[in-house]
Amino acid sequence: MNVHYAAVRGMTDDKRRAILNATLCLLSQRGFHGFSMKQLAERAGVAAGTIYLYFHDKEDLIQQLHQDIIEEVGCHLLADVDDDWPVAQQYHQIARNLWQFSLQAPEIMLSKGQFDTMPPDILFGASYESPELLLAAREKVFDPVRPIKEMYQRGRDSQQLKNLPEDVLMALSIEPICNLARDHCLGMIQLDEAGLGAVIEACWDAIRYHH
Amino acid sequence: MNVHYAAVRGMTDDKRRAILNATLCLLSQRGFHGFSMKQLAERAGVAAGTIYLYFHDKEDLIQQLHQDIIEEVGCHLLADVDDDWPVAQQYHQIARNLWQFSLQAPEIMLSKGQFDTMPPDILFGASYESPELLLAAREKVFDPVRPIKEMYQRGRDSQQLKNLPEDVLMALSIEPICNLARDHCLGMIQLDEAGLGAVIEACWDAIRYHH
Amino acid sequence: MNVHYAAVRGMTDDKRRAILNATLCLLSQRGFHGFSMKQLAERAGVAAGTIYLYFHDKEDLIQQLHQDIIEEVGCHLLADVDDDWPVAQQYHQIARNLWQFSLQAPEIMLSKGQFDTMPPDILFGASYESPELLLAAREKVFDPVRPIKEMYQRGRDSQQLKNLPEDVLMALSIEPICNLARDHCLGMIQLDEAGLGAVIEACWDAIRYHH
Amino acid sequence: MNVHYAAVRGMTDDKRRAILNATLCLLSQRGFHGFSMKQLAERAGVAAGTIYLYFHDKEDLIQQLHQDIIEEVGCHLLADVDDDWPVAQQYHQIARNLWQFSLQAPEIMLSKGQFDTMPPDILFGASYESPELLLAAREKVFDPVRPIKEMYQRGRDSQQLKNLPEDVLMALSIEPICNLARDHCLGMIQLDEAGLGAVIEACWDAIRYHH
DNA sequence: AATGAATGAGGATTCATTCAT
DNA sequence: GATGAATGAATCCTCATTCAT
Numbered sequence: 047m048n049v050h051y052a053a054v055r056g057m058t059d060d061k062r063r064a065i066l067n068a069t070l071c072l073l074s075q076r077g078f079h080g081f082s083m084k085q086l087a088e089r090a091g092v093a094a095g096t097i098y099l100y101f102h103d104k105e106d107l108i109q110q111l112h113q114d115i116i117e118e119v120g121c122h123l124l125a126d127v128d129d130d131w132p133v134a135q136q137y138h139q140i141a142r143n144l145w146q147f148s149l150q151a152p153e154i155m156l157s158k159g160q161f162d163t164m165p166p167d168i169l170f171g172a173s174y175e176s177p178e179l180l181l182a183a184r185e186k187v188f189d190p191v192r193p194i195k196e197m198y199q200r201g202r203d204s205q206q207l208k209n210l211p212e213d214v215l216m217a218l219s220i221e222p223i224c225n226l227a228r229d230h231c232l233g234m235i236q237l238d239e240a241g242l243g244a245v246i247e248a249c250w251d252a253i254r255y256h257h
Numbered sequence: 258m259n260v261h262y263a264a265v266r267g268m269t270d271d272k273r274r275a276i277l278n279a280t281l282c283l284l285s286q287r288g289f290h291g292f293s294m295k296q297l298a299e300r301a302g303v304a305a306g307t308i309y310l311y312f313h314d315k316e317d318l319i320q321q322l323h324q325d326i327i328e329e330v331g332c333h334l335l336a337d338v339d340d341d342w343p344v345a346q347q348y349h350q351i352a353r354n355l356w357q358f359s360l361q362a363p364e365i366m367l368s369k370g371q372f373d374t375m376p377p378d379i380l381f382g383a384s385y386e387s388p389e390l391l392l393a394a395r396e397k398v399f400d401p402v403r404p405i406k407e408m409y410q411r412g413r414d415s416q417q418l419k420n421l422p423e424d425v426l427m428a429l430s431i432e433p434i435c436n437l438a439r440d441h442c443l444g445m446i447q448l449d450e451a452g453l454g455a456v457i458e459a460c461w462d463a464i465r466y467h468h
Numbered sequence: 469m470n471v472h473y474a475a476v477r478g479m480t481d482d483k484r485r486a487i488l489n490a491t492l493c494l495l496s497q498r499g500f501h502g503f504s505m506k507q508l509a510e511r512a513g514v515a516a517g518t519i520y521l522y523f524h525d526k527e528d529l530i531q532q533l534h535q536d537i538i539e540e541v542g543c544h545l546l547a548d549v550d551d552d553w554p555v556a557q558q559y560h561q562i563a564r565n566l567w568q569f570s571l572q573a574p575e576i577m578l579s580k581g582q583f584d585t586m587p588p589d590i591l592f593g594a595s596y597e598s599p600e601l602l603l604a605a606r607e608k609v610f611d612p613v614r615p616i617k618e619m620y621q622r623g624r625d626s627q628q629l630k631n632l633p634e635d636v637l638m639a640l641s642i643e644p645i646c647n648l649a650r651d652h653c654l655g656m657i658q659l660d661e662a663g664l665g666a667v668i669e670a671c672w673d674a675i676r677y678h679h
Numbered sequence: 680m681n682v683h684y685a686a687v688r689g690m691t692d693d694k695r696r697a698i699l700n701a702t703l704c705l706l707s708q709r710g711f712h713g714f715s716m717k718q719l720a721e722r723a724g725v726a727a728g729t730i731y732l733y734f735h736d737k738e739d740l741i742q743q744l745h746q747d748i749i750e751e752v753g754c755h756l757l758a759d760v761d762d763d764w765p766v767a768q769q770y771h772q773i774a775r776n777l778w779q780f781s782l783q784a785p786e787i788m789l790s791k792g793q794f795d796t797m798p799p800d801i802l803f804g805a806s807y808e809s810p811e812l813l814l815a816a817r818e819k820v821f822d823p824v825r826p827i828k829e830m831y832q833r834g835r836d837s838q839q840l841k842n843l844p845e846d847v848l849m850a851l852s853i854e855p856i857c858n859l860a861r862d863h864c865l866g867m868i869q870l871d872e873a874g875l876g877a878v879i880e881a882c883w884d885a886i887r888y889h890h
Numbered sequence: 891a892a893t894g895a896a897t898g899a900g901g902a903t904t905c906a907t908t909c910a911t
Numbered sequence: 912g913a914t915g916a917a918t919g920a921a922t923c924c925t926c927a928t929t930c931a932t
Contacts, residue, residue, distance in 0.1 A: 061913090077374060079290030083906055093914045095908075104906070159374040163288060177444050210455055213446050218433050218459050225428050233388050235424050244421055248429050252463035272895090294923060304897045309924065483891090499796060501712030505927055515893040517929075526927070581796040585710060599866050632877055635868050640855050640881050647850050655810050657846050666843055670851050674885035694916090716902055726918045731903070 062100045064090040069111050074156035078108060078164055105168045112161055112169050113187060115154055120190030122147045133201035134250065140194060141223055141246045148227035155228050194220075207253050219249040273311045275301045280322050285367035289319060289375055316379045323372055323380050324398060326365055331401030333358045344412035345461065351405060352434055352457045359438035366439045405431075418464050430460040484522045486512045491533050496578035500530060500586055527590045534583055534591050535609060537576055542612030544569040555623035556672065562616060563645055563668045570649035577650050616642075629675050641671040695733045697723045702744050707789035711741060711797055738801045745794055745802050746820060748787055753823030755780040766834035767883065773827060774856055774879045781860035788861045827853075840886050852882040 068090035072081035083104060087094040101107040127139045148155040167173045170183035188195075198215045201207035207215060226245060229235045237245065279301035283292035294315060298305040312318035338350045359366040378384045381394035399406075409426045412418035418426060437456060440446045448456065490512035494503035505526060509516040523529040549561045570577040589595045592605035610617075620637045623629035629637055648667060651657045659667065701723035705714035716737060720727040734740035756776045760769050781788040800806045803816035818825075831848045834840035840848060859878060862868045870878065 076376070077288055077290060079288060082904075084904090087915090094906090095915065096913055098907070099912065159370060163370040163374055165287070174443055181445075208455065208459060210452070210459070211446065213440070214437060214448070214452070214456060217436050217440070218456070218463070221436055222429050222433055222463075225432055226425065229424070229428075232385055235422065237425075241421070241425070244419065245425060245429070248419060248421070248463045251467065252429070252433075252459045256462065293921075295921090298898095305923090306898065306925075307896060310895065315923070498798070499710055499712060501710060504925075506925090509894090516927090517894065518892055520928070521891065581792060585792040585796055587709070596865050596867075603867075630877065630881060632874070632881070633868065635862070636859060636870070636874070636878060639858050639862070640878070640885070643858055644851050644855055644885075647854055648847065651846070651850070654807055657844065659847075663843070663847070666841065667847060667851070670841060670843070670885045673889065674851070674855075674881045678884065712901095715900075717900090720919095727902090728904075728919065729917060732916065737902070 061090075061092055061096065065092065065097055065100060065107070066111050066114060069107055070115070070153050070157055073108070073111070073160050074153045077160050078104075078168070108164070108168055115157065115161075116188060117190045118151075119147065119154065120193075123191065124193055133197060133204070133206045134254070136197050137201075137219065137250060137253075138246060140197075141219075141249065142242075144220070144223055145227055145242055145246075148224075148231060152231040155224065155231050158224060159228070201253075205255050208255050210253075215253050218252040222249055272301075272303060272307065276303065276308055276311060276318070277322050277325060280318055281326070281364050281368055284319065284322070284371050285364045288371050289315075289379070319375070319379055326368065326372075327399060328401045329362075330358065330365065331404075334402065335404055344408060344415070344417045345465070347408050348412075348430065348461060349457060351408075352430075352460065353453075355431070355434055356438055356453055356457075359435075359442060363442035366435065366442050369435060369439065412464075416466050419466050421464075426464050429463040433460055483512075483514055483518065487514065487519055487522060487529070488533050488536060491529055492537070492575050492579055495530070495533070495582050496575045499582050500526075500590070530586070530590055537579065537583075538610060539612045540573075541569065541576065542615075545613065546615055555619060555626070555628045556676070558619050559623075559641065559672060559675075560668060562619075563641075563671065564664075566642070566645055567649055567664055567668075570646075570653060574653040577646065577653050580646060581650070623675075627677050630677050632675075637675050640674045644671055694723075694725060694729065698725065698730055698733060698740070699744050699747060702740055703748070703786050703790055706741065706744070706793050707786045710793050711737075711801070741797070741801055748790065748794075749821060750823045751784075752780065752787065753826075756824065757826055766830060766837070766839045767887070769830050770834075770852065770883060770886075771879060773830075774852075774882065775875075777853070777856055778860055778875055778879075781857075781864060785864035788857065788864050791857060791861070834886075838888050841888050843886075848886050851885040855882055 065086070068086050072086055072089060075081075083097060084094055087097060090097075097107065101110060123140050123143045125143055127136050127143075131139070161169060165173070166180055166184075170180055170187055172180040172183045174180065195212050195216070198207060198212040202209060202212070202215065210218075223245065226235065226237065230237055276297070279297055283297055283300060286292075294308060295305055298308055301308075308318065312321060334351050334354045336354055338347050338354075342350070372380060376384070377391055377395075381391055381398055383391040383394045385391065406423050406427070409418060409423040413420060413423070413426065421429075434456065437446065437448065441448055487508070490508050494508055494511060497503075505519060506516055509519060512519075519529065523532060545562050545565045547565055549558050549565075553561070583591060587595070588602055588606075592602055592609055594602040594605045596602065607614075617634050617638070620629060620634040624631060624634070624637065632640075645667065648657065648659065652659055698719070701719055705719055705722060708714075716730060717727055720730060723730075730740065734743060756773050758776055760772045760776075764772070794802060798806070799813055799817075803813055803820055805813040805816045807813065828845050828849070831840060831845040835842060835845070835848065843851075856878065859868065859870065863870055
């Protein structure tokens with residue numbers, strides 16, 4: 047019975063996963079309004095109605111996908127990063143993890159821009175009209191990557207990093223690598239190992255405290 | 258007669274401008290597929306059919322908007338920049354111009370992400386499938402901001418900037434400021450004069466050649 | 469003054485003719501609903517609004533075109549036909565005139581099918597619902613070709629033609645030639661001089677009284 | 680189970696049939712561009728979107744209707760026609776079948792003119808520009824009525840019919856009856872049994888070889 | 891007389907979602 | 912749980928017609 051249940055769970059979860067994967071693919075290529083639920087069903091190999099067994103509607107689907115991705119990204123970025131390392135080493139590891147991750151899951155990289163431009167009520171259930179609500183909701187959603195934020199805080203407090211808000215530090219050192227990874231995935235730029243090293247170093251230069 | 262003609266010209270151009278402005282507004286909020294031509298007509302204060310007197314279809318409208326914006330951005334970013342200045346000074350002026358521009362035309366800043374995630378055939382008439390065609394088409398479209406690219410080339414050749422492709426240098430020094438400007442417009446971050454100076458300096462640190 | 473007026477009249481009539489010619493062309497290719505007034509204006513070399521100076525609306529335009537065509541057709545079919553000739557000779561002359569006419573005005577031939585399938589209220593101002601009204605209206609419109617009908621009557625009354633209604637006699641002897649002329653114009657069939665003679669003879673066989 | 684399945688099949692096919700029937704009705708009255716998909720949906724008793732479950736677009740719908748009609752017409756015209764009969768008898772049977780058919784399916788008769796004036800790419804996927812392609816496509820579409828064509832060939836080869844192309848023979852002996860049947864359906868002419876016999880005989884006179 | 895910009899109703903088609911099976 | 916036929920509102924775009932110039 048247990049086995050049977052597990053099997054069923056697994057199967058249904060397979061369907062959920064198939065739908066989420068197909069959504070990611072279509073979302074990264076066409077954006078939220080740019081693909082239809084029928085296309086999605088086809089791509090996922092399920093019937094149109096099946097999607098609504100797992101997700102309440104299109105927005106819910108996107109929201110759950112977003113959450114899933116953040117968890118996966120958080121997991122990959124922090125792999126092999128030791129809390130005891132100096133901030134510089136931590137940062138370099140994270141940056142390399144990010145690049146590595148973009149190679150194995152390019153659609154996720156491509157989907158970032160779509161999520162960034164999405165009305166925030168879809169992802170967070172709050173709009174720009176009420177900034178404090180939105181901030182709180184964002185914090186919750188981005189909880190899986192909080193350790194990264196905390197690393198920046200520690201780095202700043204110990205004067206290894208410049209005295210700037212964490213958001214800004216990340217915008218200076220993580221986002222450029224995201225953007226370049228995306229361009230790399232799209233074939234718009236080429237970057238070899240040496241180039242990658244130089245880029246990571248440049249981003250480190252941007253945020254490290256110059257004595 | 259001349260005046261009269263000008264007035265007429267002005268009026269019809271007013272319609273085109275009204276449509277483009279309304280498009281920018283809706284595009285930045287909802288994305289390409291996220292707003293309807295009827296909404297657009299309403300916002301622009303014209304009849305739905307009128308849009309098609311000035312633009313062939315929705316894609317053409319977006320493309321023309323994109324071109325218009327690039328010209329306007331190019332114009333503003335390069336204002337008060339002297340060719341004879343050292344690269345460092347040129348960069349700082351451009352960065353400040355960019356921030357300034359984001360304050361007076363926030364919707365343009367917000368629309369950048371939408372354009373970045375748009376299928377390139379809409380903007381450039383070429384897809385990722387044929388990279389060389391796409392590259393050529395991009396170059397043409399981005400011609401109004403070519404002087405900025407050339408500044409980066411000169412800076413690199415004279416060893417004032419790191420030895421990285423211009424695209425990468427820009428991704429390290431211009432895009433982060435764009436992103437922060439966008440977040441600033443949305444109220445997601447606050448940045449005072451000192452903070453802005455620090456950010457610009459940080460981006461300069463990212464790309465300047467450290468001897 | 470008179471001359472001036474005539475010139476103006478001529479010019480405006482030129483416009484009317486240009487519009488009618490362009491209408492014929494578009495109608496024969498696309499049918500009543502298949503072409504737009506803007507296309508028509510373009511083809512005729514006038515502004516869209518100009519059409520409405522000469523015709524009340526699209527239906528009126530078609531109706532006037534129809535009337536014009538019937539007059540022109542009547543004129544050509546009856547050319548060189550002498551009232552004193554025997555019916556057989558008259559018929560042969562008309563049939564040859566018809567073929568000849570189809571060669572010099574193929575669009576008219578092609579437009580016949582369009583008029584035949586048009587709701588009769590457009591052409592005659594009466595519908596199939598009130599057959600007697602429709603019949604009267606048709607008679608009036610087709611007045612320019614009445615001599616042909618009368619020829620058939622005389623032929624029947626003098627027992628040179630079969631004892632069938634004129635409409636039927638025409639459907640047996642004129643319409644097939646029209647259809648073949650249309651197919652010839654479209655390149656769907658080829659018919660040389662001998663073939664044409666055989667066809668005309670065959671149609672004559674269909675209606676002549678066999679003693 | 681089988682019965683159940685059949686019932687379901689029947690029901691869905693019912694929808695397709697309802698749409699085709701409604702299309703025929705509207706097409707014969709208004710022509711291809713003259714009726715809207717919304718009107719069609721209303722007439723067929725389905726939602727607008729439902730049409731697109733069965734047909735790719737309006738052109739596909741018309742094309743399928745055309746094919747259906749040709750099959751039905753072929754079936755009716757050749758009913759009770761024996762291959763062993765002399766050509767004369769075959770022709771007479773076909774002609775009577777045609778008249779009979781026009782009485783029980785008048786809309787089909789009325790639709791013929793609409794199909795005849797339709798741009799051939801809709802019906803055959805080929806235009807007048809490439810006559811050989813068009814001819815081949817036509818032959819395929821008209822395959823269900825090929826036996827009739829073959830009868831004409833045999834009749835001509837055995838010198839029972841005049842030495843004219845089959846197309847011409849049909850234009851002389853079948854099309855006039857079609858046209859008269861249409862006029863009869865519309866109430867534009869009356870034709871009793873004797874009249875019909877005379878008409879069929881007249882058409883036979885047109886094509887039979889006179890020794 | 892002539893223009894052609896402007897209109898907004900109406901065109902074909904697609905969409906997210908539901909529900910009977 | 913899974914299906915996919917069915918819906919009808921909403922999509923983009925075209926149309927015949929008007930009217931200020």
